[in-house]
Amino acid sequence: MTAVPVVLDASDISRALTRIAHEIVERNKGCANVVLLGIPTRGVPLAKRIAQRLQDIDGTQVPSGSIDITMYRDDLRLKPARALSITEVPVEGVDDKLVILVDDVLFSGRTIRAAMDAVSDLGRPQAIQLATLVDRGHRELPIRADYVGKNLPTAFDEAVHVHLSELDGEDSVVLGRDRS
Amino acid sequence: MKAHLLSTADLDREGALQILDTAQELARVADMPIKKMPTLRGRTVVNLFFEDSTRTRISFEAAAKRLSADVINFAAKGSSVSKGESLKDTALTLAAMGADAVVIRHSMSGAPHQLAHADWMDAHVINAGDGTHEHPTQALLDAFTLRNHLADHISAPKQGSVGLDGLHVAIVGDVLHSRVARSNVHLLNTLGAKVTVVAPPTLMPLHNDGWPCEVSYDLDTVLPQVDAVMMLRVQRERMEGGFFPSEREYSQRYGLDERRAALLPDHAVVMHPGPMNRGLEIASRVADSDRSVIIDQVRNGVSVRMAVLYLLLGGNESALSEVNA
Amino acid sequence: MSAKVLRNVRPLGGELVDVLIDDGVIKAIGAKLPIEDAEVIEGNGAILLPGLVDLHTHLREPGREDAETVLTGTAAAARGGFTAVFAMANSTPVADTAAVVEQVWRLGQEAGLCDVHPVGAVTVGLKGQQLAELGSMADSAAKVRVFSDDGHCVNDALVMRRALEYVKAFDGVIAQHAQEASLTAGADMNEGEVSSQLGLKGWPRVAEESIIARDLMLVQYVDSRLHLCHISTAGSVQLVREAKARGVNVTAEVTPHHLSLTDELARTYDPVFKVNPPLRTQLDVDALRDGLADGTLDVVGTDHAPHADEDKDCEWGCASFGMLGLQTALSVVVDAMGDRLDWAGIADRMSVRPAEIAGLSDQGRPIEVGEPANLTLVDPDSTWIVDPIELGSKSRNSPFAGRSLPAQITLTLLRGNITYRSQKVAQ
Numbered sequence: 001m002t003a004v005p006v007v008l009d010a011s012d013i014s015r016a017l018t019r020i021a022h023e024i025v026e027r028n029k030g031c032a033n034v035v036l037l038g039i040p041t042r043g044v045p046l047a048k049r050i051a052q053r054l055q056d057i058d059g060t061q062v063p064s065g066s067i068d069i070t071m072y073r074d075d076l077r078l079k080p081a082r083a084l085s086i087t088e089v090p091v092e093g094v095d096d097k098l099v100i101l102v103d104d105v106l107f108s109g110r111t112i113r114a115a116m117d118a119v120s121d122l123g124r125p126q127a128i129q130l131a132t133l134v135d136r137g138h139r140e141l142p143i144r145a146d147y148v149g150k151n152l153p154t155a156f157d158e159a160v161h162v163h164l165s166e167l168d169g170e171d172s173v174v175l176g177r178d179r180s
Numbered sequence: 181m182k183a184h185l186l187s188t189a190d191l192d193r194e195g196a197l198q199i200l201d202t203a204q205e206l207a208r209v210a211d212m213p214i215k216k217m218p219t220l221r222g223r224t225v226v227n228l229f230f231e232d233s234t235r236t237r238i239s240f241e242a243a244a245k246r247l248s249a250d251v252i253n254f255a256a257k258g259s260s261v262s263k264g265e266s267l268k269d270t271a272l273t274l275a276a277m278g279a280d281a282v283v284i285r286h287s288m289s290g291a292p293h294q295l296a297h298a299d300w301m302d303a304h305v306i307n308a309g310d311g312t313h314e315h316p317t318q319a320l321l322d323a324f325t326l327r328n329h330l331a332d333h334i335s336a337p338k339q340g341s342v343g344l345d346g347l348h349v350a351i352v353g354d355v356l357h358s359r360v361a362r363s364n365v366h367l368l369n370t371l372g373a374k375v376t377v378v379a380p381p382t383l384m385p386l387h388n389d390g391w392p393c394e395v396s397y398d399l400d401t402v403l404p405q406v407d408a409v410m411m412l413r414v415q416r417e418r419m420e421g422g423f424f425p426s427e428r429e430y431s432q433r434y435g436l437d438e439r440r441a442a443l444l445p446d447h448a449v450v451m452h453p454g455p456m457n458r459g460l461e462i463a464s465r466v467a468d469s470d471r472s473v474i475i476d477q478v479r480n481g482v483s484v485r486m487a488v489l490y491l492l493l494g495g496n497e498s499a500l501s502e503v504n505a
Numbered sequence: 506m507s508a509k510v511l512r513n514v515r516p517l518g519g520e521l522v523d524v525l526i527d528d529g530v531i532k533a534i535g536a537k538l539p540i541e542d543a544e545v546i547e548g549n550g551a552i553l554l555p556g557l558v559d560l561h562t563h564l565r566e567p568g569r570e571d572a573e574t575v576l577t578g579t580a581a582a583a584r585g586g587f588t589a590v591f592a593m594a595n596s597t598p599v600a601d602t603a604a605v606v607e608q609v610w611r612l613g614q615e616a617g618l619c620d621v622h623p624v625g626a627v628t629v630g631l632k633g634q635q636l637a638e639l640g641s642m643a644d645s646a647a648k649v650r651v652f653s654d655d656g657h658c659v660n661d662a663l664v665m666r667r668a669l670e671y672v673k674a675f676d677g678v679i680a681q682h683a684q685e686a687s688l689t690a691g692a693d694m695n696e697g698e699v700s701s702q703l704g705l706k707g708w709p710r711v712a713e714e715s716i717i718a719r720d721l722m723l724v725q726y727v728d729s730r731l732h733l734c735h736i737s738t739a740g741s742v743q744l745v746r747e748a749k750a751r752g753v754n755v756t757a758e759v760t761p762h763h764l765s766l767t768d769e770l771a772r773t774y775d776p777v778f779k780v781n782p783p784l785r786t787q788l789d790v791d792a793l794r795d796g797l798a799d800g801t802l803d804v805v806g807t808d809h810a811p812h813a814d815e816d817k818d819c820e821w822g823c824a825s826f827g828m829l830g831l832q833t834a835l836s837v838v839v840d841a842m843g844d845r846l847d848w849a850g851i852a853d854r855m856s857v858r859p860a861e862i863a864g865l866s867d868q869g870r871p872i873e874v875g876e877p878a879n880l881t882l883v884d885p886d887s888t889w890i891v892d893p894i895e896l897g898s899k900s901r902n903s904p905f906a907g908r909s910l911p912a913q914i915t916l917t918l919l920r921g922n923i924t925y926r927s928q929k930v931a932q
Contacts, residue, residue, distance in 0.1 A: 068205065071219040071247075071490070081494030083198070084205040121214040189702075268818055288822035289704035290774030297773075298818075311822065313704030359704060385701035 007160075008150060010171035013133070016149030017046070020131050021053035023147050028098060033126065035094060036064035039103045039115055040085035045166040046133060047102040063090030067101070067122075072114035095123040100146075104162040106132040109143035134173060136160050183498030184296040184305040185488055187314045188367040195501035196370055197341040200324050202487035203480070209246055210482065220249035223493050226279040227253045228270065229308070230286045235454060235478070236308050240283045240317075243485035249493070252277070267291060268300055275301035281493055282306070289313035289359075304492045312357045318453050319363035321484040323371055325477050326408055329449050333407055335372075345372030350402050351393075352378045352434060353412025353461055354423075356385050360453045361412060365393050376402050380434065382423045399434055403443040410451040411436050411462045427460060437463040441471070449473045508532070509921065510540050514548035514882060516872040518848030521550060526878040529920035534874060548882060551915060554852045556588025556879035558859035558868050560651065560680070560758060561734055561806030562831065564590070564621070566612060567605070568597025573811035573899045575612035578831070579619035581809070581897040583925035585831040586881035586914040587619055589860070589868045590809075594626040595656035601626035601637035603645035610647035618924045622863065625649040627668050627679060631657045636667060643675045650864050653680035655734055656781075658716060660686050665720060669729040676864065680732040680758075683716035683741070684782065693821060695768040695783040703771060705821065708783050710738040717741050721748040721755060732862060733757045735808050737782040739792030746801045756862050758806040759793050761837035762828055762904060766790075770904070776817045776824030777904050780810070790841075797854060798845040804859045807834045811900035829903040832896040835883065836910035882916040889913045 038047030051064040068085040131147035289311030296305040335346035375393035508527035525533040565573040594600035606623040613621025625642035642649040696707025724731035796802040810827025860869025893901035917925040
């Protein structure tokens with residue numbers, strides 16, 4: 001059995017998230033107006049971890065929640081209707097807020113496009129930014145991340161698997177053949 | 181073969197929960213500033229109502245529009261019997277118009293089944309009530325309402341989504357002619373609830389061995405045992421059809437008045453599919469009381485119908501898990 | 506008309522013989538008959554039966570020629586091995602006068618494919634109130650002996666009594682369609698587990714049995730003769746069995762579809778299965794088969810009921826009641842009864858007894874020298890797939906569409922003339 005290439009281990013992930021949190025504080029001159037919305041599935045625990053780090057750094061309790069984008073996907077007609085994930089918008093809402101979308105892997109950009117449409121239907125944010133743990137390239141839309149944990153050039157037919165302890169029992173990012 | 185929603189008897193536990201869970205998520209659309217999602221953009225949903233029903237039709241219309249589908253309302257006059265256009269010709273017309281889904285309400289049992297299985301058209305068929313046979317989305321919104329209101333009294337399963345396990349529901353009224361009763365008996369049973377139907381013997385089907393429920397003629401005995409009571413409407417035709425001696429006697433023996441409502445356990449809820457005959461099968465004060473969830477039923481109807489439309493139409497083929505697919 | 510030799514056939518499933526037919530009668534039966542100047546029809550061991558007689562057919566003419574005519578109906582009958590059919594009176598206008606029955610009789614003569622014996626209505630307009638001119642119909646060219654309001658029940662006990670008494674004068678028989686109207690208003694299918702689940706209004710067994718019980722008492726009381734159309738329930742069979750044991754002069758009829766189909770088929774909501782009386786449960790099917798086997802049920806009557814496409818291609822609730830039956834009758838009966846009825850038994854229930862009940866002297870006769878050549882040939886070994894388009898009827902409402910059935914009719918002769926011949930019959 002061939003060894004699966006581990007691109008990020010647990011401590012790499014932790015350092016990346018810490019750095020992202022610092023970058024958020026620096027760029028926005030604090031996080032007074034920030035709302036974190038994780039994109040299910042793994043964007044959600046990532047958003048919670050970033051919120052915790054922001055509280056440690058800045059002292060502010062930053063609201064975090066989740067936004068399911070299934071209903072806004074542009075590829076719905078390619079498969080049977082998918083099961084919906086949970087959307088939990090913090091009570092503060094999104095109007096006039098700085099919404100930071102959090103996802104595990106940024107690839108074609110279509111998920112983020114759908115997420116922006118979903119957020120617009122919730123209200124009118126002051127701005128939307130994007131934090132992603134891994135940017136693997138191959139954008140199909142003009143979308144870029146504001147905060148990146150790791151830039152990871154990949155072949156189109158490679159798969160990037162993110163494991164998080166909240167869901168998978170361990171923290172790691174691995175590469176595989178064949179997109180799942 | 182396209183999937184349809186014709187009967188709750190066709191839904192297994194997984195399929196029923198899939199609809200309820202999806203509806204749970206979609207319920208928040210009602211609270212959004214923009215009550216719309218783009219999911220069914222470009223799809224055409226036809227409301228084919230052979231029977232008047234403003235309430236149900238509006239509910240389906242709202243559900244389809246919130247998903248950005250195009251809605252066409254087709255109020256067909258009568259059925260083939262009144263020599264209007266035949267069901268077959270209507271279906272052929274809808275197919276030519278490019279309907280993706282047809283929501284049909286009809287006075288004759290079996291019409292949605294025929295629409296779905298004859299080779300007249302290719303659209304998904306959703307039964308919005310056929311004769312005295314079934315009204316599946318009503319049962320689904322009833323189950324959805326029960327799940328939300330009685331969460332504390334439901335036994336959580338070892339795995340999978342929460343159903344209605346452990347609940348005991350009474351369905352009271354003209355069971356013989358009620359499509360709401362039939363759909364609810366199947367669905368409640370599938371979701372793990374126990375059902376007791378209560379009616380005068382003349383309004384109870386004679387052959388009910390195959391029904392997964394208990395039968396009782398005595399409402400007072402049943403009420404203290406249940407977590408929810410579902411009152412059915414008594415239709416005018418039955419009152420004139422010799423099924424019971426008088427409205428007064430019906431109301432005295434089978435109406436949910438204040439005395440009877442007090443027999444219910446504290447947590448129990450009162451339901452009615454509407455429209456109500458206030459004072460006949462249900463007292464006004466009971467309908468308006470705190471334990472009545474009738475308004476919630478109506479609100480939940482839109483979410484549940486959105487879920488059904490999404491699951492049937494949202495992808496390239498139906499995602500609905502069906503027993504007899 | 507030339508002479509014919511049916512070679513290598515087995516009358517009533519018996520010995521292999523040849524049968525010589527000429528001038529409309531059987532001239533000789535034996536092994537290896539001489540064949541000069543005769544058309545030879547090779548039977549290949551096929552079963553030879555007396556031409557079948559159907560006491561219960563709807564030919565729809567006059568009035569609904571879009572669904573069937575006497576011509577197409579008798580063509581369908583010949584395909585099914587029938588040489589005589591009794592055409593029910595619920596046409597438009599109703600056959601309640603000598604004029605209408607003579608018209609139907611004449612149409613049958615002109616078609617020449619099957620003897621058509623019109624059934625006269627019992628009451629004017631089938632309304633169940635006033636006796637029709639039964640005597641005139643009996644005296645007419647149609648020589649009506651069987652009277653029925655079929656489609657409707659003679660519901661009023663007094664009217665039924667009068668009818669039973671009146672026909673004694675000319676040895677007529679009243680054929681009752683037993684259906685208590687008040688118990689079946691708006692009913693669409695058998696009342697039972699299936700109807701309660703499907704939300705279709707149920708037709709209780711007791712609606713048939715209560716009328717039968719009453720009429721059995723009436724016919725015994727006035728010392729007349731009663732025929733019961735399309736028995737459909739186990740309870741009805743039992744009533745007839747007990748009545749016959751008491752010596753009541755009653756005969757009973759069952760349809761092929763009631764011998765083989767149940768109300769489970771209604772789950773499809775396909776109106777091809779909607780019929781009056783309705784399909785019942787397996788218990789009833791079993792009791793009907795017992796009844797036909799032991800002779801409690803005397804005859805098979807098809808209740809052939811053609812309907813135009815638009816009357817069946819619609820919601821169950823507004824579809825017409827009725828199924829085609831002439832072309833599939835023998836096959837379905839053979840399939841349903843299996844070993845319980847041999848060929849002689851089949852001939853008895855489908856030819857001999859119906860002819861006796863109707864008083865026909867030239868049908869249902871033994872296969873013997875001197876008898877009229879009203880015969881049908883059946884290939885017992887072949888199976889066929891029922892195609893509703895290929896049944897010879899104008900209509901297509903057969904509940905057996907697509908099914909594979911045994912025992913195919915290959916040849917039918919009416920007084921020696923070939924009225925039906927399948928491609929399979931060799932020269």
